[in-house]
Amino acid sequence: MVSYKEVQASNALINDVTAPRVAVFVGGTSGIGKFTIRALVATGASVRIYLVGRKSSEERMHAFIQELHAINPKAEVIWTEGEVALLAETKRICEAIKSKESRVDLLFLTAGYAPFGTRTETAEGLEIAQSLEYYSRMLFILHLLPLLSEAEAPRVVSVLGGGLERATIDLDDLDLKKPGNFGGVKAQMQYVAMNTTTLEKLANDNPNVTFIHSWPGSVNTGNVRRGSDPNSMWAWFVWLILEPLIGLLAFSDEESGQRHLFQSTSAAFGGRGVPWKGKLGINSLEKPADGLFLVNYKCDCTPNAKVMPLLREKALGKIWDHTQEVLRPYL
Helix, strand or coil: CCCHHHHHHHHCCCCCCCCCCEEEEECCCCHHHHHHHHHHHCCCCCCEEEEEECHHHHHHHHHHHHHHHHHCCCCEEEEEECCCCCHHHHHHHHHHHHHHCCCCCEEEECCCCCCCCCCCECCCCCEHHHHHHHHHHHHHHHHHHHHHCCCCCCEEEEECCCCCCCCCCCCCCCCCCCCCCCCHHHHHHHHHHHHHHHHHHHHHHCCCCEEEEECCCCCCCCHHHCCCCCCCHHHHHHHHHHHHHHHHHCCCHHHHHHHHHHHHHECCCCCCCECCCCCCCCCCCCCCCCCEEEECCCCCECCCCCCHHHHHHHHHHHHHHHHHHHHHHHC
16 A cells, blocks of 8 residues: 555655646546646646536536635646537547647546446437446547657546456447346446456557556545436435445545545656656556556555456457447547
């Protein structure tokens, strides 16, 4: 475990030289994304942050942006409105960023929620949680890779469930459209495995970019009840039991933000970033090198050595081909 004091000491080294000068936060209007933005701004470094969120969050986020400016006048936070569950919107946002920036240092992806409700599709025919947690995230990465490649220590962080992959992914129904195939833990684990498998391919193809798939552990973001029927048994279970339990066991908002800022900046992962004198992290190939890092809530690397070889051998090709087919109209 990387102690909280070690995390804080590393983050204290973030300055105008070591900070991610241009960062894109997708899902930063609440939860871990918001906590991490606050932690980054509080370093006092000169940064420009694109904060991507839905129209319904705009008024609340303007107040947050004013708060951030008071904390650090050198930080520029740009509200970027868009419904990223729609891939056409994701493309539009990426094109807008590419028209303004020549580089991106950090792409931080947290949009999504636990798919424990009924299956609901976007206007583009994708299940909403899967679009948010997988397709939209991969589309952001693919669009912004040229700008990430121009940075000195570029990093992509996808917060979902790195290290929790299972080999039971349904390769015959990747989008879980068959009757009775969607929902609950199965859907979440499907999206986790798809994230990791594709992120590892992207990391192998782009060794100049550090990729992290983070499992944040217990953080009280409220997303566990999003998408569920408020009158369902599940919603009552969440309200009466699960959320109080999460609140009891969860990291504080501040510690979660600090730990994810560490993951976003420290040379502990891939050797690029804020100097790190501790033990280097091990990537998903079980090597102390660049690539994809599966990082848990303790900031430990968890390569999931039993499952990853099976995903590479049996799932990678099908997932990548299917992903290209879905994303092709939006690239």
